[in-house]
Amino acid sequence: MRKKLALALTGVATLFALTACGGGAATPSADLNATLDPANPTIVKVGASPVPHSQILQYIDENLAKKAGIDLDITEIDDYQTPNLALSDGSIDANFFQHVPFFDDQVKTKGYKLEHGAGILLEPLTAFSKKFADAASVTDGALVVLMNDPSNQIRGLRVLESAGLISGIVDGDSVLTVESDEAKNPKHLKFQEVNAEQVPKFYQEDSTVGIAVVNGNYIVQAKLNKDEVLAVEPTKDNPNANILAWRAGEKTAAVAKLDELLHSDEVRTYIKTTWPEGDVIPAF
Incomplete structure (x- = not known):
């Protein structure tokens, strides 16, 4: 499911307290030791920029997630400050919008306890x-x-x-x-x-x-x-690849599976075919 919210930096948890769309069989992703089961998919709440991040997540949700045992609850967020705040306070399980230098600056200046995966895509300035x-x-x-x-x-x-x-x-x-x-x-x-x-x-x-x-x-x-x-902006050796982030020490099986799918051949092909002019390019 994909929904769009214009979020303020206050009351984030309240705004995110929405019912996920994935059927009664879906279960929350809070259990670090949960086993993924396609018959009973685990919900992963993800905050993402509308373009291209949410589009990519929607592609995964519609084509790859179910058989992998996850069900994505996607919230589109237009600004660059809310996603890490929402992740830090537990409103979402992961976010997908930022590049590594931005992530590092946010962790350093705001004290967020977050981790991230390898680069997924690059959006040249x-x-x-x-x-x-x-x-x-x-x-x-x-x-x-x-x-x-x-x-x-x-x-x-x-x-x-x-x-x-x-x-x-x-x-x-x-x-x-x-x-x-x-x-x-x-x-x-x-x-x-x-x-x-x-x-x-x-x-x-x-x-x-x-x-x-x-x-x-x-x-x-x-x-x-x-x-x-x-x-x-040159793309060769560019350090600004966008990544999936989650709370430190809370990389659940479901979040790990999402990170894996974001680095799949199917997603690489989707990025190349959806943005053939190079506005978005795979970073893996």
Whole structure:
């Protein structure tokens, strides 16, 4: 089952207290030693970004889960903060939305006790522009909108660096360290930081925006015009693969099975055929 909720950062457990859809035979996944039984599937509650994560989970639920002994209860979450909060407080069993550097930053800064599996997919960041045909035509002082979380912001800055718009970007850089540094920012670009899910809205609706650096899942979700692409994040040796996460010490048999299915040949083929232009690519 897949459902969509716009969740605030308060009252998460209450909002997640919904009845799973999977038939009366399904059982909760809390037992760490549970044996998976296709005749009595174990419910796994998963929080996921709508695109592509929820779509992939829905494919698994409809095609692979039943014979593996699990039943996915999928909740779509539009923001990047709620999924780890919901996982940490026990509202869900796992989440599927984040890359490893974001996960590491959340664990470090918020104290979450979480673990994760191997990389599943990669969504390259892309710089879009309605005003400029290429990097060479970007004018002095152009406004750039990009994500405000540290792990994605440094990725965005490196996309701009790969296009030759800024230079000398190092780990720990942010718009604050780059904007006023003429050596790094010779075009005197101006930066606006917003939540990742808001970047496409600013790009589409604010005529002052010159460039927007957008995360791959939101590119697909907002159906952005590929003719407006200015630069794309390199995929070779990219460390930003998205992963399945769960609470530390609580990798149940059902969660382990889901992680296994997410790394299956069937899912690899599904990703390649569903996003043939490379907006989403397998990382395994």
